[in-house]
Amino acid sequence: MSQTNDDTPTHTTRLTGSEIIWATLEGEGVREVFGYPGGAILPAYDALRKFPIRHILVRHEQGAVHMADGYARASGRVGVAIATSGPGATNMVTGIATAMLDSIPLLCITGQVPSKVLGSDAFQEVDITGITLPITKHNYMITRAEDVGPAIREALRIAQSGRPGPVLVDITKDAQQGTAAYDFASSAPAAYRPHPMLRAESASILAAAELIRAAKRPVILAGHGIIQSDAREQVLALAERLQIPLATTLLGLGGIPASHPLQLGMMGMHGEAWVNHAIQQSDLLIACGMRFDDRVTGSLSTYAPNAKKIHIEIDPAEINKNVKVDVALIGDLAEMLEVLLPHLAPIGGESAWVREVNAMKGECAVRDIQNLPDTGHLYAAHVMHDLWHTTGGKAIVATDVGQHQMWEAQYYKHEEPRSLITSGGLGTMGFALPAGIGAKVACPDKEVWVIAGDGGFQMTACELSTIAQENIDINIAIVNNGYLGMVRQWQEFFYDKNYESSPILSPDFVKLAEAHGIPGATVRTRAEGVAAMRAARERKGPFLINFLVEKEDSVYPMIPAGSALHEMIRRPGKNPLIETAQDM
Amino acid sequence: MLHTFVALVEDKPGVLTRVASLFRRLNVNIVSLTVGRSEKPGVSRMTIVSEASPTAGHRIMASLYKLENVLQVDDVGQAACVIRELALIKVAATPKTRSHIFELAEVFRARIVDLAPESLMIEITGVESKIEGLLQVLNESEDRILEVSRTGRMVMRRGQHTSRVLDAMRVPGPEEAEEIPEEEIAEEEADLPQ
Numbered sequence: 001m002s003q004t005n006d007d008t009p010t011h012t013t014r015l016t017g018s019e020i021i022w023a024t025l026e027g028e029g030v031r032e033v034f035g036y037p038g039g040a041i042l043p044a045y046d047a048l049r050k051f052p053i054r055h056i057l058v059r060h061e062q063g064a065v066h067m068a069d070g071y072a073r074a075s076g077r078v079g080v081a082i083a084t085s086g087p088g089a090t091n092m093v094t095g096i097a098t099a100m101l102d103s104i105p106l107l108c109i110t111g112q113v114p115s116k117v118l119g120s121d122a123f124q125e126v127d128i129t130g131i132t133l134p135i136t137k138h139n140y141m142i143t144r145a146e147d148v149g150p151a152i153r154e155a156l157r158i159a160q161s162g163r164p165g166p167v168l169v170d171i172t173k174d175a176q177q178g179t180a181a182y183d184f185a186s187s188a189p190a191a192y193r194p195h196p197m198l199r200a201e202s203a204s205i206l207a208a209a210e211l212i213r214a215a216k217r218p219v220i221l222a223g224h225g226i227i228q229s230d231a232r233e234q235v236l237a238l239a240e241r242l243q244i245p246l247a248t249t250l251l252g253l254g255g256i257p258a259s260h261p262l263q264l265g266m267m268g269m270h271g272e273a274w275v276n277h278a279i280q281q282s283d284l285l286i287a288c289g290m291r292f293d294d295r296v297t298g299s300l301s302t303y304a305p306n307a308k309k310i311h312i313e314i315d316p317a318e319i320n321k322n323v324k325v326d327v328a329l330i331g332d333l334a335e336m337l338e339v340l341l342p343h344l345a346p347i348g349g350e351s352a353w354v355r356e357v358n359a360m361k362g363e364c365a366v367r368d369i370q371n372l373p374d375t376g377h378l379y380a381a382h383v384m385h386d387l388w389h390t391t392g393g394k395a396i397v398a399t400d401v402g403q404h405q406m407w408e409a410q411y412y413k414h415e416e417p418r419s420l421i422t423s424g425g426l427g428t429m430g431f432a433l434p435a436g437i438g439a440k441v442a443c444p445d446k447e448v449w450v451i452a453g454d455g456g457f458q459m460t461a462c463e464l465s466t467i468a469q470e471n472i473d474i475n476i477a478i479v480n481n482g483y484l485g486m487v488r489q490w491q492e493f494f495y496d497k498n499y500e501s502s503p504i505l506s507p508d509f510v511k512l513a514e515a516h517g518i519p520g521a522t523v524r525t526r527a528e529g530v531a532a533m534r535a536a537r538e539r540k541g542p543f544l545i546n547f548l549v550e551k552e553d554s555v556y557p558m559i560p561a562g563s564a565l566h567e568m569i570r571r572p573g574k575n576p577l578i579e580t581a582q583d584m
Numbered sequence: 585m586l587h588t589f590v591a592l593v594e595d596k597p598g599v600l601t602r603v604a605s606l607f608r609r610l611n612v613n614i615v616s617l618t619v620g621r622s623e624k625p626g627v628s629r630m631t632i633v634s635e636a637s638p639t640a641g642h643r644i645m646a647s648l649y650k651l652e653n654v655l656q657v658d659d660v661g662q663a664a665c666v667i668r669e670l671a672l673i674k675v676a677a678t679p680k681t682r683s684h685i686f687e688l689a690e691v692f693r694a695r696i697v698d699l700a701p702e703s704l705m706i707e708i709t710g711v712e713s714k715i716e717g718l719l720q721v722l723n724e725s726e727d728r729i730l731e732v733s734r735t736g737r738m739v740m741r742r743g744q745h746t747s748r749v750l751d752a753m754r755v756p757g758p759e760e761a762e763e764i765p766e767e768e769i770a771e772e773e774a775d776l777p778q
Contacts, residue, residue, distance in 0.1 A: 133602060134609050138652040141598075158652060195649055317646035320639070 013183060017145035017176040018047035021109065024152045026051050027184040030080050032071065032441050034064040038084025039124060041111030043176035056441060056470055059462035061088050063434035065095020065108060065166075066460070070438030072104050073421045074396055074446075076230075078159050079438060082109040086124030089170070090131065094428060097135040099166040101425025102251060103228065105159040106166035107152070108136075115143040115172040129170050137165030143172045146180035149187035161192045163315040164228060197316040197330060208310045208327045209343035212242060215284035215308070217353045220246045221267065221296075224424070225289010225314065225333045226255035227417040234337035235288055236260070241344055243351040247275045249290050251424040254414035258393075264357065268296035269559045270406040273568055274360035276559070279304050280566045287311045289333045292322040293425070294561070302564035312336050380404055380479045380549045382526050384411035387449065387477065390533040395419070395447040398436035400456035401427045403485035406555045408451055430459030433476065437463060440474045447475075447537065454480040454506045464516040467542050475536040476520075476544040478509050481551045489554045493569065513544040520544035586615060587641050588660050588667075588739055591630045592622060594653040602651050603630065610647060612636045616669075616736025627655065631739050664742045670735045671715045672697070673706045676728040685727060692718045703730060712737065 015023060021044050025033070032054045037045045048055060058064040061083040068079030083092055089110040099106045113122040129139045138158050140151045148171060155167040212218065226235050232255060239246050239262045246256055247267040256263055264275045279285065285307045290296070297303045300322060309325040311318070312333055319328040329336045384407045387395075393413050398421040399405045405422055414420050421439050423431040436450035457478050467474065479485075488502040510520035521532040523545055536543035557568035593599050600619060607614050615633040622629035636644065641659050648657045677685055682704060689696055689706055692714065698705035708715055715734065722729055 129598070133605055197646055197649055317643055317650060319642070319646070321643060
């Protein structure tokens, strides 16, 4: 089919490339997209109103991708973001990398200069497929209208299949303007081709079962894969059948209920002491849908030295990447556990190992910050704890990156999958506000809270305007300590308290919100905080709370980067504050 | 150590970049990479030789499979295969000094494919060590090598291991691959003069 600029379709099934974009998305069930128009994508925007798709106009293309990301994390569906060529496309890069590192299914559509001027440094031309090559699961450059439909359908298939990830489709302006015969059914992509290295080997299953039966001190490491694979039921069956305690990664939080008696909590750099001790003392680690990130292992040479390791993982490239494992089960987590479970007979009663691990909690529980009398100081830990209480633990919480993110992970107890939206792998500041918007668009009936630090919030604060324009009903909690808190903490611990460039001046966030027509409150005490949270929840529409918290508080425990998992920095003794939350 | 992968990839623009970029990202150096059409329409065959730690083979193969355009990867490291490389070597030679180069070429079963008043061109095919052997002899005989162009390694498994059979076998891992029989190595190196 030749490229034409014929604007009048001669046949009912003949559509422009622009129309094919939306028709294909509509056919695939997409109802919301996040985007920002510009020259090279204008033909697509021109065609948008003919289709039942809601477009959320963002203030910066990075926000569009984070919104699509939050949408995908909250719903499990593919998030879609759209932008123009050149700067529109490059602004998406941070968002795409964020999704790549956390295996989030996204479709990013970018406009591109007309195909006849490709490579000529035309106005707003950038090689976005080249730029995003290492941070997308796959990408396309489409130069003909007839290729638009198949590419978008295949991109959606790739984004969701196997280990999910972001896919970018770059569409030249002439491909949007040209016409092609269109038929949704005939643009179906080739069937998902399972990874040839995915094999359920009965020998491996039997070996895994053997290791599990023989283990005296097993721990399940519960990762993001539990949520991605919808494997809560199977993982809990494994844990309960053999009385195996569970430790969770940051992205695994909510994958299993925080209140489950075998759930220990978050592992790793800012994990609870007993969780990391349990891992270090275990004789078998059963890694379920996690990738032994350096933030959860600490020093590899000292990691769980006496433990055999079973790795259940869908991506063969993760096997033996960081930690050498004894048995690898490569495949979908839920499916693998379904095959494994019949080989394991239940054991009755609580095991000695579970009692031992639970005993390690005791000492920390009585020293908990929540048990201290109110001294008038406001600590971020209190904010998280009170928010958890006030919302009944049922809100979707989108966090930014840094200290407040770790406090949230420690003090907000997530019961449900997809209730914590956070940038784990890339650690992208500025993620929370747009991701929270995306989560609310995906789940309009759920209560959504954005928690951000004063630093990260300012990176994408422009999206307040998006909230106002689209009337997004979310609540925003800014944990404001006047510092780039985690940077300050590292400077305190590792750079002789040389607080270089970490004190940060912020605007009056409440006034900033009010300038956008969003009401807010500044909070200095714990009592004010709870009242403000209640006010925010009762009010229909967005609300912002600026929590002025203790300036130089640190997240404890902390494993310095490269140290062994049990070599934690604990909260100094003479400081009455303790590092953990134990009351439920 | 050297790892050799044979990959069947879709014959589309940008696929070579994706494969090359993967090695760059893994911080693995590509020693040689040859690519051309395969027996299947729309499918190219790559032979990639890379220098990486002995345990890196699995990860490289698994990562290659993550590329959507990669259809099949075979880590031929330990398997019995035919390995060939082609080299064109231009040597400075006058009518007076040609004859001994002709002799050398004959010993190495190479061919003279171009003859000019001041130079000649040798075409040689074989395993790398054979080509390096000829280059070394030329260097030691004080013949001035003007240009060298080498294709890099091309590899094909011996026997029934066609792509179709490998498909059916779903690609054996290195541990399942056959050991190279000693006599085959001997045969492989047999046309090397020493």
